[in-house]
Amino acid sequence: MSVTLNASTSSGLVQTADTSGTIELQSNGTTRLTVASGGVTANNLSLNSTAITSFGGGVITSGTAVASTSGTSIDFTSIPSWVKRITVEIIGVSTNGTSNFLIQLGTSGGIVSTGYLSGVGSRSNETTSTAGFIVGIPAAAGNNLTGIIPICNYTTNAWVTSGVLSRQDGFLNASGGSISSLGGTLDRIRITTVNGTDTFDAGSINILYEG
Amino acid sequence: MTHRIVVDVQTGEVTQVEYTAEEQAAYDAAVAAQAEASAETPAETPVEPTEGV
Numbered sequence: 059m060s061v062t063l064n065a066s067t068s069s070g071l072v073q074t075a076d077t078s079g080t081i082e083l084q085s086n087g088t089t090r091l092t093v094a095s096g097g098v099t100a101n102n103l104s105l106n107s108t109a110i111t112s113f114g115g116g117v118i119t120s121g122t123a124v125a126s127t128s129g130t131s132i133d134f135t136s137i138p139s140w141v142k143r144i145t146v147e148i149i150g151v152s153t154n155g156t157s158n159f160l161i162q163l164g165t166s167g168g169i170v171s172t173g174y175l176s177g178v179g180s181r182s183n184e185t186t187s188t189a190g191f192i193v194g195i196p197a198a199a200g201n202n203l204t205g206i207i208p209i210c211n212y213t214t215n216a217w218v219t220s221g222v223l224s225r226q227d228g229f230l231n232a233s234g235g236s237i238s239s240l241g242g243t244l245d246r247i248r249i250t251t252v253n254g255t256d257t258f259d260a261g262s263i264n265i266l267y268e269g
Numbered sequence: 270m271t272h273r274i275v276v277d278v279q280t281g282e283v284t285q286v287e288y289t290a291e292e293q294a295a296y297d298a299a300v301a302a303q304a305e306a307s308a309e310t311p312a313e314t315p316v317e318p319t320e321g322v
Contacts, residue, residue: 121278129274129285130296136279255299257271265278 165242176235
């Protein structure tokens with residue numbers, strides 16, 4: 059129960075009240091707007107674009123940039139379930155080896171390391187992976203990569219990506235891939251290497267996410 | 270110990286998570302296998318054209 063204002067077609071405005079601290083606006087018995095301590099929830103909300111004069115921000119949310127100077131992987135966790143697009147931002151990232159860069163998605167059950175179809179190529183070197191989105195080919199240890207990799211929701215748990223990283227020697231690494239079923243709702247993403255043992259030694263990584 | 274970096278995008282908290290004993294054992298085995306493979310096979314140097322794409 060809550061404080062309810064119901065615009066009824068039979069009795070006009072009907073008001074009921076309790077001490078729940080929640081307000082509901084109803085149209086003929088159907089709740090369309092709920093104001094509670096956790097936030098505002100709208101049901102079947104339509105926004106007229108001419109009525110929207112500005113957004114206060116938050117449409118695209120930035121994660122936290124982290125130095126990629128140690129460790130074998132960098133995980134971004136607690137990604138909201140409503141996210142439809144994630145952009146991985148990679149600036150000057152290198153490792154102590156030559157294993158190709160890999161991005162893996164995950165759910166509450168952990169990182170998913172199978173079921174991907176992905177490939178990456180530079181001018182004379184290309185390779186594929188089913189263990190993740192393969193996105194970069196560092197031809198030599200310390201060879202750093204810079205660029206963005208957008209990852210977009212396709213259907214419920216299917217995701218698709220395509221992006222380009224610029225390697226410090228001037229070669230572009232173009233990549234693309236998909237996973238048809240993640241097996242659950244995406245809530246994390248991992249940036250690592252194919253062999254899983256090379257260690258990050260330079261640069262920084264962040265993500266943007268949006269619904 | 271080997272570790273990974275974990276960033277919670279809701280709180281902004283960045284933590285360094287050490288490998289579990291099981292993960293560390295898998296890591297050590299993978300590194301050993303790579304060393305063995307590179308000892309058996311001469312390393313190949315990627316060859317790229319001199320001009321960028």
